[in-house]
Amino acid sequence: MVDSGNERMKAGKIVSLLVVLAGSLAPALAEESFPSRPVTLVVPIAPGGGLDAVARFVARKFSAALGQPIVIDNRAGGSQNIGIRAVAKATGDGYTLLYSSNTITINPALFTNLGYDVNSDLTPIGKVASLPLFIVGRANAPYKTLPELIAFAKAHPEKLSYGSPGTGTPHHLGMELLKSAASVEITHVPYKGSAPGLTDLLGGNVPLLVTTDAPVRAQLASGELIAYATFDATRVAEYPRVQAVSETLKDFEVGVWHGLFAPAGTPPAIAAKLTRVLEGVVKDQELAAQLDKIGVLASSAARDELRATIKNEQAAWVIAIKRAGIQVK
Numbered sequence: 001m002v003d004s005g006n007e008r009m010k011a012g013k014i015v016s017l018l019v020v021l022a023g024s025l026a027p028a029l030a031e032e033s034f035p036s037r038p039v040t041l042v043v044p045i046a047p048g049g050g051l052d053a054v055a056r057f058v059a060r061k062f063s064a065a066l067g068q069p070i071v072i073d074n075r076a077g078g079s080q081n082i083g084i085r086a087v088a089k090a091t092g093d094g095y096t097l098l099y100s101s102n103t104i105t106i107n108p109a110l111f112t113n114l115g116y117d118v119n120s121d122l123t124p125i126g127k128v129a130s131l132p133l134f135i136v137g138r139a140n141a142p143y144k145t146l147p148e149l150i151a152f153a154k155a156h157p158e159k160l161s162y163g164s165p166g167t168g169t170p171h172h173l174g175m176e177l178l179k180s181a182a183s184v185e186i187t188h189v190p191y192k193g194s195a196p197g198l199t200d201l202l203g204g205n206v207p208l209l210v211t212t213d214a215p216v217r218a219q220l221a222s223g224e225l226i227a228y229a230t231f232d233a234t235r236v237a238e239y240p241r242v243q244a245v246s247e248t249l250k251d252f253e254v255g256v257w258h259g260l261f262a263p264a265g266t267p268p269a270i271a272a273k274l275t276r277v278l279e280g281v282v283k284d285q286e287l288a289a290q291l292d293k294i295g296v297l298a299s300s301a302a303r304d305e306l307r308a309t310i311k312n313e314q315a316a317w318v319i320a321i322k323r324a325g326i327q328v329k
Helices: 004-033 050-066 081-088 103-110 146-155 170-182 194-202 214-222 268-282 285-293 303-324
Strands: 039-043 070-074 096-101 122-131 134-138 161-164 187-190 208-211 225-230 256-263 297-301
Touching: 039 050, 039 081, 050 070, 050 096, 050 122, 050 214, 050 256, 050 268, 050 285, 081 096, 081 103, 081 122, 081 256, 096 103, 096 122, 103 170, 103 303, 122 268, 122 303, 134 146, 134 194, 134 214, 146 225, 161 170, 161 194, 170 187, 170 208, 170 303, 194 208, 194 214, 208 214, 214 225, 256 268, 268 297, 285 297, 297 303
Parallel strands: 039 070, 039 096, 161 187, 161 208
Antiparallel strands: 096 256, 122 256, 122 297, 134 208, 134 225
């Protein structure tokens, strides 16, 4: 005679074991099937800016590696906060990603009501690139070097202005730190990305622009624009005649990096796959050559390293913003 109680116990154990096995297989299955549809990449600036240009290069390689289209969604405004917030509040399934700069480490020190928390609402996927910043202006300006520019600003207080891709960007804060170190007044004119700022620079509406290389490369090559200085610690190899700000103002350095992020709650297996694929993309020689042509260095960093960088930079920018006397909004 069959012991029905024992049989029920055995059946229950088998079911429990199957549940455990299914649970352990779920992450692997999720990673294997991801992505099964197009992925949206939010770029929090207007089309045509330096961040956007690099994001599109990376997206093409990333799309090929993932086997799915990457749809670029430009959400400009609010010093990247509009786009960052959209991803921070999106579903964490790997299908909505953010391509941002280290503006993401500045905004918490600059704004009081972000509507998101960088550390708890976003999952770092990896670092993608690093690139220098330049101060550029029209070739017919009465100053040709950074010392001449500083002297002109001191002789004509409040006459000069400069454009940046937005309040709180490394471009903006870097220039504010320069102003503080040089004791000059130059009015900030924020734009929604580098492209509209370049339009106004070429049109004579603003005399200076702080930008990466990509948006102004053609104008620098033609001689229509000139670069007065780079914010990098040393001169940039591609522009050996352009001095570093540190040659005039000791120990001055402001850098820019780009990174890929997903919403918090993204399954670890999917986040890990995105990181692994991104690392391969960043090492792609063709991509490196493409980025090099626009003055961008492909530069990877693991998720944990990027997370640590974010926390360290957040603390540093609090000090820098206070030192420069920039108003928190």
